[in-house]
Amino acid sequence: MKYLVVSDNHGDRKILVDLFQHYQGKVDYMIHCGDSELPSSDELWQSAYVVTGNCDYDAGYKKNQLIDTGQDRIYVTHGHLSNVRMGVTQLGIEAQTNDATIVLFGHTHQIGCEKVGSRLFLNPGSISQPRGPIQIKSYAIIDSTPEAFHVQYYNREFEAIPDLAFTFAK
Template identity: 30%
Template structure:
């Protein structure tokens, strides 16, 4: 199972579409907020989507958090602002324990983050549009195979931007 993870697009949903057009064999897209309307620009045919709203998404029909099972792993998905993620993992960690989550996917900080804490993988893909960590805009890929989990960050590169400008 290959999962593409995006956060904090803030009006630049075309970037998600650009990434997805270049990735092979994505089974699921996880979007952890800010700005859900950006997904209207994304070609979602035959792609499972898990999405939550962020602090800049004003859609009451979209949940603030979600617990899903994918490939036998419990994944807790939230934007992170409601867990004071900018101050550390404490609140989100205890919520993940309550939910017996294997993986926590969050955003809000606009910074890439990956850490395993007592058997729980915490993953923030960074921002696909407005990074705050001094790195390029980013997204993530999580792969789950036979109970093994790998997670990586990828840059949204200058080449991707050139393609958009040529359109």
């Protein structure tokens, strides 16, 4: 299964249109981790899973989503309600409660990817406003196989970032 994960475009609708068109038919799921600043009724969301962020004021968004792909259980939240700026402890408890194998979040605008126990935690960074030491406008693709999670980060030009590729055994 291939999952495209993007977050924090902050009103830049065009980049989402470009991403979704580029990956249509190439990934199994498109997932947005919040702070789109777009209406929850936007037609883009017909082909994607999306959650609310602290800058999304449309009440039509869900706070979190659990996606069961048949291979993985993906817990998606923006992270502001889980205090991710202080670490992933609370997020880990939420993931455990939902028996998630993959945990996706945004909010910090910083790329992050680690496996804790049997769970993959991933922040795709921000596609529009990166923060922290890695100043690349980014998104990620997770290629989940029965044996491993293969994670590759990309820039806005759909180019793989060589130093940001990871494999974690399941």
